[in-house]
Amino acid sequence: MKSLLKKYAENLVWFYSFLRYKIFISIVLSILVGFLDGLGISVFFPIFKSLTNRDYSFNLENLKYANEWFDLTGVSIGLPFLLGLLILLFVLKGLFKFANDAYRIVLQQQLIRKIRLSVLKSINQVKFSYFSNTNAGLIQNTISGEIDRINDSYASYFLTIEQILLLIIYLIFGFIIDFKFAILVCVGGFLMNLTVKIILKRTKIESTNFTKESNTFQSQVIQLVNNYKYLKSTSLLLNYSKKIENTIYNLENSRKKIKILNTIIVATREPLLIIIITGIIFFQIYVLNGDTSTIFISLLFFYRALTALTSMQNAQNKFVSYYGSLENLKLFQLGLKQNNEPVSNNELKSFKRKIEITNLNFFYGENKVLNNINLSIDKNQIIAIIGESGSGKTTLINIITGLLACNSGNIKVDGKSIKGLNLNSYQKRIGYISQEPVIFNATIFDNVTFWAEKSEKNIKRFNYAVKQANAYSFIQNLALKENTLLGNNGMNLSGGQRQRISIARELYKEVDILIMDEATSSLDSETEMTIQQNLDQLKGKYTIITVAHRLSTIKNADEIIIMDKGNIVEKGSFNDLINRESIFKKMINLQKA
Numbered sequence: 001m002k003s004l005l006k007k008y009a010e011n012l013v014w015f016y017s018f019l020r021y022k023i024f025i026s027i028v029l030s031i032l033v034g035f036l037d038g039l040g041i042s043v044f045f046p047i048f049k050s051l052t053n054r055d056y057s058f059n060l061e062n063l064k065y066a067n068e069w070f071d072l073t074g075v076s077i078g079l080p081f082l083l084g085l086l087i088l089l090f091v092l093k094g095l096f097k098f099a100n101d102a103y104r105i106v107l108q109q110q111l112i113r114k115i116r117l118s119v120l121k122s123i124n125q126v127k128f129s130y131f132s133n134t135n136a137g138l139i140q141n142t143i144s145g146e147i148d149r150i151n152d153s154y155a156s157y158f159l160t161i162e163q164i165l166l167l168i169i170y171l172i173f174g175f176i177i178d179f180k181f182a183i184l185v186c187v188g189g190f191l192m193n194l195t196v197k198i199i200l201k202r203t204k205i206e207s208t209n210f211t212k213e214s215n216t217f218q219s220q221v222i223q224l225v226n227n228y229k230y231l232k233s234t235s236l237l238l239n240y241s242k243k244i245e246n247t248i249y250n251l252e253n254s255r256k257k258i259k260i261l262n263t264i265i266v267a268t269r270e271p272l273l274i275i276i277i278t279g280i281i282f283f284q285i286y287v288l289n290g291d292t293s294t295i296f297i298s299l300l301f302f303y304r305a306l307t308a309l310t311s312m313q314n315a316q317n318k319f320v321s322y323y324g325s326l327e328n329l330k331l332f333q334l335g336l337k338q339n340n341e342p343v344s345n346n347e348l349k350s351f352k353r354k355i356e357i358t359n360l361n362f363f364y365g366e367n368k369v370l371n372n373i374n375l376s377i378d379k380n381q382i383i384a385i386i387g388e389s390g391s392g393k394t395t396l397i398n399i400i401t402g403l404l405a406c407n408s409g410n411i412k413v414d415g416k417s418i419k420g421l422n423l424n425s426y427q428k429r430i431g432y433i434s435q436e437p438v439i440f441n442a443t444i445f446d447n448v449t450f451w452a453e454k455s456e457k458n459i460k461r462f463n464y465a466v467k468q469a470n471a472y473s474f475i476q477n478l479a480l481k482e483n484t485l486l487g488n489n490g491m492n493l494s495g496g497q498r499q500r501i502s503i504a505r506e507l508y509k510e511v512d513i514l515i516m517d518e519a520t521s522s523l524d525s526e527t528e529m530t531i532q533q534n535l536d537q538l539k540g541k542y543t544i545i546t547v548a549h550r551l552s553t554i555k556n557a558d559e560i561i562i563m564d565k566g567n568i569v570e571k572g573s574f575n576d577l578i579n580r581e582s583i584f585k586k587m588i589n590l591q592k593a
Contacts, residue, residue, distance in 0.1 A: 137219020163312035211324030360409035387563035431506030439490035
């Protein structure tokens with residue numbers, strides 16, 4: 001049964017995965033609306049007969065048991081009763097229709113909320129290697145634009161189901177009254193549906209194109225924002241803008257085609273409907289010699305049925321127009337799910353002794369980046385890692401932080417393999433400062449404390465952190481001080497100021513390990529020296545692993561690791577390496593030259 005549902009109702013199964021039984025409540029309400037509407041139209045038949053024959057009593061032959069019940073209660077089935085019943089049925093229909101539409105709105109909101117939360121949870125759990133290789137435009141477009149389109153997709157999908165149910169109900173009532181008339185209408189509806197299938201196929205293609213262009217557009221916008229300074233200063237902004245303009249043209253062209261296809265269905269809906277109805281009436285009266293009173297009531301049912309058919313086709317085409325978005329989201333979710341990090345209950349409360357790296361190897365595809373790395377880092381030790389670009393320094397740092405998993409070998413933290421640790425608990429013990437400062441569009445206080453409450457304790461920790469990062473003085477000179485809004489990537493601050501805010505954030509956190517990936521290499525010499533002096537004061541308080549470019553900044557390191565082409569080629573203290581013929585000594589002399 002499950003496999004059949006996946007094959008023939010894949011999208012229903014997908015929506016069910018978020019809303020569960022609630023979607024069936026909506027379907028039941030749709031059935032009730034259709035059933036009450038059908039009963040209401042049926043009452044027109046005895047009303048019509050009563051008015052035609054001038055006889056206000058009418059024997060409902062098809063409702064024999066209902067007649068017997070009314071006889072027992074003494075209720076007379078006359079015209080006043082029928083009119084009252086008609087009003088009652090359509091009032092009830094209106095109430096259920098309102099309940100169904102309102103309930104569907106509630107379900108739409110719940111669906112979008114659950115999808116967003118599900119995607120966010122999956123992103124939190126996905127492997128860094130997978131996320132970093134995924135198109136940023138795809139991520140941006142899926143989380144924002146595509147999920148909004150899923151909202152419309154859901155509405156169109158269940159409107160299609162509702163119209164199918166109404167169509168079935170009206171046909172059942174129609175067959176009861178006049179099966180020959182019903183067959184003619186079914187034939188007309190089938191022919192009408194064939195013409196719509198062509199449009200649905202084309203809409204599906206354009207929907208896929210629209211999603212593809214949306215992902216490209218989002219990616220280009222992200223790159224425009226991130227690289228605006230470079231593009232503006234080098235006069236490349238206009239050229240890049242033309243690239244985006246071309247994408248916008250393709251995007252809006254696909255949107256236009258989808259809208260036109262939808263418009264074709266809406267515009268041809270009523271003319272086709274009238275052509276089929278008039279043809280059937282003509283055939284029924286002049287060929288089959290049908291009874292006009294029966295045709296009149298049948299006409300009500302089948303006008304409703306064909307209206308439901310055309311509404312279904314319109315809703316179906318709208319749903320297909322969101323096909324690309326729905327498939328894009330499904331594939332995105334599947335990719336995240338298949339690349340989830342394993343979750344362990346073995347949590348690391350604090351770092352107490354040492355990190356041990358043994359026989360570690362790492363490949364990017366077929367390219368070996370790290371080769372048989374062996375390294376031991378004691379608690380509160382300062383380790384400096386140096387080497388030429390491409391020597392494997394940053395990759396080693398990414399493995400130590402748990403962002404990447406080694407292909408072979410092992411990393412142990414306090415004797416526990418990192419593979420069996422809860423990575424989140426381990427990464428909470430790490431402060432990470434990169435060459436490019438991470439600045440959020442928030443106040444300085446929120447950037448440093450990560451939106452912590454402004455309690456006396458947190459303000460004290462904030463002031464300590466910014467002083468340690470040599471940021472206190474410039475913050476105090478700002479008009480709004482720590483309440484200054486930094487804007488997009490802190491573009492109103494200098495590079496040194498942004499880096500100091502970034503460093504302060506890590507010092508504010510309660511961490512054991514502080515990793516600095518060329519954190520001061522982009523600063524001027526004076527600012528770098530000041531920050532380095534402050535960081536030197538942290539010796540003995542944190543385990544510090546620093547990737548350095550300027551060798552003069554690592555004099556106080558307990559051990560210096562020199563890497564070359566993925567190998568550790570030398571180890572030792574600054575004085576030990578400088579006092580012997582070493583690769584490190586040559587590197588120092590080259591920087592002095």
